[in-house]
Amino acid sequence: MSEIRDILVTSALPYANGPIHIGHLLEYIQTDIWARFQKMRGHHCWYVCADDAHGTPIMLRARHEGITPEDLIARVAEEHRADFAAFRIDFDNYHSTHSAENRYYANLIYARNRDKGHISKRSITQAYDPVEHMFLPDRFIKGECPKCGAADQYGDNCEVCGASYSPNELKNPRSAVSGAVPEQRESDHYFFRLGDFEALLKDWTRGGGLQPQVANKLDEWFAAGLQEWDISRDAPYFGFEIPDHPGKFFYVWLDAPIGYMASFRNLCDSPRGRAAGLDFDHFWSKDATAELYHFIGKDIIYFHALFWPAMLHGADFRTPSAIFAHGFLTVDGQKMSKSRGTFIKARTYLEHLNPEYLRYYFAAKLGPGVDDVDLSLEDFTARVNSDLVGKVVNIASRSAGFITKRFAGRLAPTLCDTGLFDAFVQAGESIAHAYERRELSRAVREIMALADRANQYIDEQAPWVLAKQAGQEARLHGVCSLGLNLFRILIGYLRPILPGTAADAESFLRIGPLTWAALAEPLLDREIAPFKPLMTRVEPAHIAAMLEASKEDLSAARPASAIEPTNPHLARDPIGAVVDIETFAKLDLRIARIRSAGPVAGADKLLRLELDLGGETRTVFAGIRAAYDPRDLEGRLTVMLANLAPRKMRFGTSEGMVLAAGPGGKDIFILSPDAGAEPGMRVK
RNA sequence: GGCUACGUAGCUCAGCUGGUUAGAGCAUCGCACUCAUAAUGCGAGGGUCGGUGGUUCGAGUCCACCCGUAGCCA
Numbered sequence: 001m002s003e004i005r006d007i008l009v010t011s012a013l014p015y016a017n018g019p020i021h022i023g024h025l026l027e028y029i030q031t032d033i034w035a036r037f038q039k040m041r042g043h044h045c046w047y048v049c050a051d052d053a054h055g056t057p058i059m060l061r062a063r064h065e066g067i068t069p070e071d072l073i074a075r076v077a078e079e080h081r082a083d084f085a086a087f088r089i090d091f092d093n094y095h096s097t098h099s100a101e102n103r104y105y106a107n108l109i110y111a112r113n114r115d116k117g118h119i120s121k122r123s124i125t126q127a128y129d130p131v132e133h134m135f136l137p138d139r140f141i142k143g144e145c146p147k148c149g150a151a152d153q154y155g156d157n158c159e160v161c162g163a164s165y166s167p168n169e170l171k172n173p174r175s176a177v178s179g180a181v182p183e184q185r186e187s188d189h190y191f192f193r194l195g196d197f198e199a200l201l202k203d204w205t206r207g208g209g210l211q212p213q214v215a216n217k218l219d220e221w222f223a224a225g226l227q228e229w230d231i232s233r234d235a236p237y238f239g240f241e242i243p244d245h246p247g248k249f250f251y252v253w254l255d256a257p258i259g260y261m262a263s264f265r266n267l268c269d270s271p272r273g274r275a276a277g278l279d280f281d282h283f284w285s286k287d288a289t290a291e292l293y294h295f296i297g298k299d300i301i302y303f304h305a306l307f308w309p310a311m312l313h314g315a316d317f318r319t320p321s322a323i324f325a326h327g328f329l330t331v332d333g334q335k336m337s338k339s340r341g342t343f344i345k346a347r348t349y350l351e352h353l354n355p356e357y358l359r360y361y362f363a364a365k366l367g368p369g370v371d372d373v374d375l376s377l378e379d380f381t382a383r384v385n386s387d388l389v390g391k392v393v394n395i396a397s398r399s400a401g402f403i404t405k406r407f408a409g410r411l412a413p414t415l416c417d418t419g420l421f422d423a424f425v426q427a428g429e430s431i432a433h434a435y436e437r438r439e440l441s442r443a444v445r446e447i448m449a450l451a452d453r454a455n456q457y458i459d460e461q462a463p464w465v466l467a468k469q470a471g472q473e474a475r476l477h478g479v480c481s482l483g484l485n486l487f488r489i490l491i492g493y494l495r496p497i498l499p500g501t502a503a504d505a506e507s508f509l510r511i512g513p514l515t516w517a518a519l520a521e522p523l524l525d526r527e528i529a530p531f532k533p534l535m536t537r538v539e540p541a542h543i544a545a546m547l548e549a550s551k552e553d554l555s556a557a558r559p560a561s562a563i564e565p566t567n568p569h570l571a572r573d574p575i576g577a578v579v580d581i582e583t584f585a586k587l588d589l590r591i592a593r594i595r596s597a598g599p600v601a602g603a604d605k606l607l608r609l610e611l612d613l614g615g616e617t618r619t620v621f622a623g624i625r626a627a628y629d630p631r632d633l634e635g636r637l638t639v640m641l642a643n644l645a646p647r648k649m650r651f652g653t654s655e656g657m658v659l660a661a662g663p664g665g666k667d668i669f670i671l672s673p674d675a676g677a678e679p680g681m682r683v684k
Numbered sequence: 685g686g687c688u689a690c691g692u693a694g695c696u697c698a699g700c701u702g703g704u705u706a707g708a709g710c711a712u713c714g715c716a717c718u719c720a721u722a723a724u725g726c727g728a729g730g731g732u733c734g735g736u737g738g739u740u741c742g743a744g745u746c747c748a749c750c751c752g753u754a755g756c757c758a
Contacts, residue, residue: 194758213690216687216688216689217755220688220757221757221758224758228758230758298689298754298755298756299755299756303758306758307758327754328755364697365696367697370688370754371690372753372754374696376695378696378711380696382696385723386710386723387709387710389721390723394724397719397720398723399719399720400720441698445708445709448708448709449708455723456725458720459725460725462719464717464719465719531720534721536721
């Protein structure tokens with residue numbers, strides 16, 4: 001740890017046409033843990049990311065919603081930022097590929113490669129939608145599988161029999177955009193001559209920056225021969241127009257990785273970047289000495305390990321120090337599934353569970369390889385409860401009481417067992433080594449072994465026995481103070497994984513943000529705050545509720561098909577007359593917790609809800625019985641109109657109204673506030 | 685279909701370049717303890733290391749084939 005390193009880290013850019021889900025989070029959490037670790041070690045580590053905002057799917061989605069692509073990506077960016085912040089993904093900068101910086105670097109990288117002869121032009125034949133007047137990407141052509149005949153399959157592969165083929169092999173092809181029969185049309189395209197870089201890439205592959213599994217895969221691609229890469233798309237397209245070829249646009253995958261540079265440039269030019277003296281060239285110039293790492297999923301290795309370094313090299317920029325690929329997330333051993341409720345959005349997770357749990361669980365299972373990671377919900381519950389609540393937090397919990405009650409909250413002036421303390425400090429080297437090599441599961445195992453030793457120590461010393469013996473005050477003081485010191489080291493080691501819990505522990509111990517180096521110095525002869533539970537157990541009921549809510553998301557979500565015409569809800573029920581703010585202010589909307597829900601005898605559409613407003617309880621009858629199982633509602637937060645005149649009904653008085661959307665019957669959806677809202681808060 | 689990986693106790697995973705009776709956590713069972721968010725400590729049972737064949741004095745660890753899973757095929 002002698003030398004301070006300059007490190008730039010990225011995660012793959014999430015696509016700006018949908019919400020973040022737990023599969024995405026595997027990567028952001030992995031990267032965030034690694035970046036936080038580097039910062040804790042005192043290195044200058046910068047973690048940047050951006051929304052990937054271009055391409056046909058975004059263009060079509062925006063059109064479908066009746067808004068501009070710019071409005072769509074702005075809205076999605078806000079959602080993404082909120083989700084990342086809630087999971088404590090600590091980006092130093094979060095930008096967009098639809099930005100001035102990205103346009104600049106995309107143009108520059110293209111122009112330099114072109115000037116060196118690495119761009120070629122040729123005409124290709126492609127499916128064309130004569131109604132929409134646009135060329136169709138493979139994903140937007142549907143038809144019958146040429147192998148098994150399954151209907152409604154995409155243009156690149158069949159989800160029924162698994163065959164892969166080219167779109168023109170499809171039987172009865174249709175445009176997924178207009179439904180028209182696609183025509184074959186010619187168009188000029190521009191190609192990046194990847195083959196020009198074979199020697200460079202082979203060199204780079206052998207340079208040690210790749211995982212062995214990834215290098216093997218690359219060898220396969222080298223053996224097959226490097227093909228030219230089509231980097232242009234025809235209008236209409238949402239992206240950057242190629243400067244010297246009007247009507248042609250850069251393919252989204254060309255400017256996506258350039259987004260890493262653009263985000264970093266944006267950071268350099270920000271007040272924060274300038275204050276830190278961030279120098280773009282120090283990180284990106286051909287002879288840059290700073291380290292550059294990209295965390296990615298194994299599905300996009302081709303782009304990051306071949307195209308990206310080649311493009312950079314061709315444009316006289318440096319190549320990445322390493323690419324870190326990870327596997328995919330499965331839930332209970334299977335692909336995430338919408339119908340099983342395991343396609344869990346970040347937002348849905350946050351409504352039910354603490355983000356620290358997921359960060360810990362992923363860390364406990366992530367290694368340096370490209371193996372898939374399984375989120376076993378049963379294991380998740382057991383592991384978090386046992387490791388974090390039962391072992392780690394428990395050490396503080398069982399030591400702190402004595403310190404507070406018997407010693408006025410003051411820690412002992414000396415360590416009573418330096419051997420154990422030193423062993424904990426020394427273990428840090430091995431743990432740091434594991435973090436550095438992204439062996440997060442190993443780091444977690446080693447940390448938990450230390451937690452076991454701390455609990456063993458407390459058991460051996462039996463402070464509860466010492467507390468009852470006269471003349472053992474100093475021993476008791478020493479044992480419990482050591483217990484808290486061991487806890488402090490453990491929390492320090494876990495801090496990259498559990499930033500929220502670590503912050504709470506730091507305020508409990510009344511210390512500043514822990515650094516790795518600070519852990520070697522014990523905390524002595526000073527006051528700590530009274531202990532409050534730092535983490536509560538995972539409740540299986542919350543997991544069940546989360547899965548249920550994920551299924552609800554599905555039924556609430558609009559069909560994915562791009563063919564669907566304009567939104568039917570507005571047509572059926574147009575937006576009402578304008579009101580002024582005073583009129584709105586008369587409505588007192590409050591966050592409420594559904595304390596209990598149950599059927600109403602004699603009313604087959606109603607549920608009786610007991611709503612907790614944080615001190616006041618209201619009874620409300622809501623016509624949602626066909627849409628909700630009462631058990632799923634209990635414990636949920638929702639929004640109610642609190643100052644609606646009470647209304648006497650046959651079964652009792654309804655003291656307010658719960659807000660919900662939808663046509664009625666089974667299709668009715670009550671509102672849920674974001675995590676953090678508490679009963680009684682006013683909605684305004 | 686081709687390729688790259690992966691397949692170890694009920695569950696989730698360790699097992700470095702092949703070498704003593706295959707390890708951990710959780711779960712299960714027994715005992716102890718009661719400071720702690722019913723948390724902790726001690727102990728026990730539980731695996732022919734996906735299958736078959738091979739290389740070797742010796743294979744979970746190497747090779748071949750088969751089965752299953754994931755990704756890629758630009």
